[in-house]
Amino acid sequence: MRVTVFGASGVQGAAQVAALSRAGHHPVAVSRNPKALTIDGNNIETCAADFTDTDALQRAVKDAEAIFLNLPSTSFQPAEPTIAAAKAVGEAAKQSDKKPIIVFNTSMPVPVESKGIEAQDDRRTMRTLLRSMDLPVISIQPVCFLDNMLEGWAWPPIRDRQTIVYCHKPTLDVSWIALDDVAQLMIAAMTRPELAGRDFPVGGPEIVRLPGLAERLGKAWGVELGYEHQTVEDFCVKIEEAMRERSGIDGGVLAEQMFRAYSWYNVSGTVVDGVIGRSRISANVGCRMHPRSHSRSIWTLC
Numbered sequence: 001m002r003v004t005v006f007g008a009s010g011v012q013g014a015a016q017v018a019a020l021s022r023a024g025h026h027p028v029a030v031s032r033n034p035k036a037l038t039i040d041g042n043n044i045e046t047c048a049a050d051f052t053d054t055d056a057l058q059r060a061v062k063d064a065e066a067i068f069l070n071l072p073s074t075s076f077q078p079a080e081p082t083i084a085a086a087k088a089v090g091e092a093a094k095q096s097d098k099k100p101i102i103v104f105n106t107s108m109p110v111p112v113e114s115k116g117i118e119a120q121d122d123r124r125t126m127r128t129l130l131r132s133m134d135l136p137v138i139s140i141q142p143v144c145f146l147d148n149m150l151e152g153w154a155w156p157p158i159r160d161r162q163t164i165v166y167c168h169k170p171t172l173d174v175s176w177i178a179l180d181d182v183a184q185l186m187i188a189a190m191t192r193p194e195l196a197g198r199d200f201p202v203g204g205p206e207i208v209r210l211p212g213l214a215e216r217l218g219k220a221w222g223v224e225l226g227y228e229h230q231t232v233e234d235f236c237v238k239i240e241e242a243m244r245e246r247s248g249i250d251g252g253v254l255a256e257q258m259f260r261a262y263s264w265y266n267v268s269g270t271v272v273d274g275v276i277g278r279s280r281i282s283a284n285v286g287c288r289m290h291p292r293s294h295s296r297s298i299w300t301l302c
């Protein structure tokens with residue numbers, strides 16, 4: 001299938017482009033200034049489009065049978081441009097002859113009822129907006145990305161002293177999910193148009209606590225990995241520094257939002273409420289996970 005991937009230069013979109021290409025689909029990788037891209041030696045079609053550029057968006061979705069919609073954060077910048085971006089992509093999809101299915105990666109949990117966390121509420125607004133345009137939208141709602149371990153706010157203590165430092169309390173059950181697996185779920189979803197209108201909270205193959213995460217990652221990496229429970233306050237300082245370095249984003253606003261989100265995770269006792277486990281994914285999205293068949297999990301359509 002020809003699949004237009006928005007946010008393709010970000011970590012989430014990049015994983016989806018690679019997964020689509022490896023699965024024999026034709027991804028079109030969209031960002032504002034795309035660079036030449038190859039996956040396993042295959043050239044990937046790229047398209048330059050800013051969310052504010054209607055013509056460019058129409059070019060980006062031309063002939064697409066599916067759209068993978070990844071949107072930038074509203075945690076640390078005003079929400080309006082990103083909500084407008086969702087609308088603009090929706091309008092471009094509406095104009096397209098192929099009537100592509102939109103697989104919307106909310107990038108975070110979106111509880112059914114608002115928890116007063118604006119970033120989550122913004123995602124709900126975007127989803128509602130797209131559906132109000134009478135577009136076929138499947139919403140994939142992942143929890144924490146395992147790949148966060150490689151980000152600037154988490155990687156240094158792993159690299160320097162073999163310790164995972166994270167603000168999850170040690171008794172918090174977390175269904176970490178790898179971005180590769182989010183991508184596989186989105187691929188599985190795009191071939192099931194009957195799922196339009198559905199929202200899928202998704203997590204990884206196992207629910208682990210911080211000690212379990214350290215044990216599993218340590219085993220996979222062949223190192224003794226410790227863990228430390230960091231306060232939410234300290235986590236927010238680190239993420240603020242990392243994001244400022246990455247993109248000059250207003251870290252103060254980010255830190256406040258993150259503080260609320262991570263405090264909510266910790267007090268809610270679990271981040272897996274409502275998350276689809278393996279058996280239900282199999283039933284609902286049409287894929288099956290084989291967590292132990294390789295060093296990382298594999299999804300297959302069933």
Ligand SMILES: NC(=O)c1ccc[n+]([C@@H]2O[C@H](COP(=O)([O-])OP(=O)(O)OC[C@H]3O[C@@H](n4cnc5c(N)ncnc54)[C@H](OP(=O)(O)O)[C@@H]3O)[C@@H](O)[C@H]2O)c1
Binds near residue numbers: 049
């Ligand atoms: N669940 C988790 O564990 C977790 C972890 C990290 C992030 N997140 C969430 O994921 C979301 C996205 O994260 P992020 O911002 O860090 O993503 P990111 O990886 O930096 O990617 C953002 C993407 O959006 C594109 N983009 C930005 N502005 C654009 C515009 N005006 N027009 C077209 N494309 C544009 C960027 O492309 P160019 O800049 O190259 O044009 C890039 O490809 C956030 O809501 C964040 O909170 C969740």
